[in-house]
Amino acid sequence: MAHVELKQVQKSYDGKNTVVHSVDLEIRHGEFAVLVGPSGCGKSTLLRMVAGLETVTAGDILIDGQRVNDLPPRQRDIAMVFQDYALYPHKNLFENMAFGLRLRKEPENIIRQRVMDAAELLKIDHLLDRRPGALSGGQRQRVAIGRAIVRQPKVFLFDEPLSNLDAQLRGEMRAEIKKLHQRLGATIIYVTHDQVEAMTLADRIAVMQGGHKIQYDTPHAIYNQPSAVFVAGFTGSPPMNLLRAECTPSGLHIADQVLALPDPWRARLAARQHVVVGIRPENLQLQARPADDLALRVTLSLLEPLGAETLGLFQLGAHELTARLSARFQEPVGSVLTLHTHTDHLHLFDAATGQAL
Numbered sequence: 001m002a003h004v005e006l007k008q009v010q011k012s013y014d015g016k017n018t019v020v021h022s023v024d025l026e027i028r029h030g031e032f033a034v035l036v037g038p039s040g041c042g043k044s045t046l047l048r049m050v051a052g053l054e055t056v057t058a059g060d061i062l063i064d065g066q067r068v069n070d071l072p073p074r075q076r077d078i079a080m081v082f083q084d085y086a087l088y089p090h091k092n093l094f095e096n097m098a099f100g101l102r103l104r105k106e107p108e109n110i111i112r113q114r115v116m117d118a119a120e121l122l123k124i125d126h127l128l129d130r131r132p133g134a135l136s137g138g139q140r141q142r143v144a145i146g147r148a149i150v151r152q153p154k155v156f157l158f159d160e161p162l163s164n165l166d167a168q169l170r171g172e173m174r175a176e177i178k179k180l181h182q183r184l185g186a187t188i189i190y191v192t193h194d195q196v197e198a199m200t201l202a203d204r205i206a207v208m209q210g211g212h213k214i215q216y217d218t219p220h221a222i223y224n225q226p227s228a229v230f231v232a233g234f235t236g237s238p239p240m241n242l243l244r245a246e247c248t249p250s251g252l253h254i255a256d257q258v259l260a261l262p263d264p265w266r267a268r269l270a271a272r273q274h275v276v277v278g279i280r281p282e283n284l285q286l287q288a289r290p291a292d293d294l295a296l297r298v299t300l301s302l303l304e305p306l307g308a309e310t311l312g313l314f315q316l317g318a319h320e321l322t323a324r325l326s327a328r329f330q331e332p333v334g335s336v337l338t339l340h341t342h343t344d345h346l347h348l349f350d351a352a353t354g355q356a357l
Contacts, residue, residue: 001029002064002077002154002187004050009059010044011211013152020045022059027204032188035197037208037234042192045160046208048189050189051080051157063154079148082158083164085140087147093119094128097147111150118146121183122176136209138169145180158190162197174200177326195235199223207231229354232278232347238311240278244351247272255317256327259294268357269348275357278347281311284323284339292343296321300335314339 004027011020020042027033035043048054050061052073061068070075081102087096092117101111103337119125122142132140141161148156158177162170178201181188188324192198198205199219206216207230215227226232232240245252245259247269252259254277261269269275298314298321310325323339331337348357 001185003027003029004155004187004189005060006046006050007060007062009046009049009061010057011042011049011054012057018057019048023213025206025213025216027187027189030185031185032190032199032201032203034190034202034205035208036190036192036195036205039193041208042211043193043206043208047080047157047159047189047191050155051078052076053080074199077154078152078157079153079155080159081141081144081148081161083160085144087140087143089132092129092131093124093135093143093146096132096143097128097150100147100151101161107170112148112151115146118149121149121180122146136169137165138173141165141173142176145177149180149184154187156186156188158166158188160192161190163193170197176203196237199235207234209234225277225356226347227356229276229278229349232349236280238281238322240280240347241284241319242349243276243277243279243316243319243321245275247275252277254296255319257296257316259296259346261294262292265343269341272350274351276349276354277352278349279321279341279345281322281323283341283345284321285341286323286325286329286336286337286339288340289342294341294346296339296341298339300331300337301334302333303329 006023006025008022008024009020010018010022012018023046035046037043045054049056052071054176056069063076091216097115097118098111116125119128122145124139124142127139133262145147160175165173174197190201202219204218207214209230215222215231223235229242233242243254245254250258251261296316298316300312301315302313304311309327312323312325314321314323349355350357
């Protein structure tokens with residue numbers, strides 16, 4: 001286990017355009033930290049700087065208090081699992097997993113013991129005499145993870161390791177990686193563009209956009225207290241509904257309707273002209289609520305049955321809203337209905353900056 005700190009880390013390839021902007025992060029001993037964001041947001045570049053595969057333009061990276069900016073990858077005591085597995089096709093699985101230990105000239109008995117222990121942990125001990133070409137994608141990824149485990153590094157780095165797998169296998173491997181972390185208690189930094197993957201795996205999540213760290217917090221806080229419109233819209237499946245609203249003396253004016261907010265809310269918004277209102281799909285219901293009920297008249301435009309539930313897409317002026325509905329919901333498309341929510345479930349953001357209010 002190791003404690004990893006990133007202090008004002010920046011990256012520029014040409015000295016003019018910055019691709020990672022002054023990122024501060026702290027990954028505690030044994031913590032599972034996930035960097036998540038859309039393609040091109042700088043998350044993989046940040047991981048590669050921790051690994052030593054990219055130089056740091058400015059700032060410091062520390063592992064257990066030691067500045068590692070100028071250390072080559074082999075001296076940082078890290079192990080990296082890549083998206084494309086990076087296995088040697090001409091070597092069997094045992095030799096693939098043992099390769100790093102042989103480079104370090106570990107004794108043969110230590111190599112055999114570590115490889116067998118990792119293979120048993122990952123349930124691939126019966127495959128060790130096979131070559132990568134004879135394996136499924138999930139089995140190859142287990143070998144790549146096993147190769148990292150046998151090195152017993154201070155820090156594990158995962159760069160989108162599941163993106164090449166199909167949906168079912170991705171879910172299975174996600175669970176295996178979670179169990180693996182619980183058993184090893186290792187410090188892990190994990191990169192993904194899949195916010196569901198991030199939410200299910202992480203102790204803490206760093207949401208990135210355009211090379212900036214937007215929010216770094218627990219999955220619960222990221223989901224329930226997003227610090228910005230981008231975080232709110234990126235997390236959740238389906239994501240949060242985001243509606244531009246005009247602040248009026250009576251409440252929030254959305255399309256041709258008004259959300260009549262209670263007095264304390266109207267006082268807070270009195271000096272503002274526009275805000276962005278966020279409502280999670282699960283917080284929109286067809287049943288009226290008791291106190292502080294907020295109602296929106298909407299038109300049903302599409303139903304997406306998912307088995308255990310149905311997603312309803314509704315039109316509110318130029319806005320489209322998604323609501324989680326009962327699997328038994330059967331109103332025809334075009335029906336005019338009322339969706340209800342509560343002030344406790346509203347998220348408000350500054351319309352100009354996108355920051356949470």
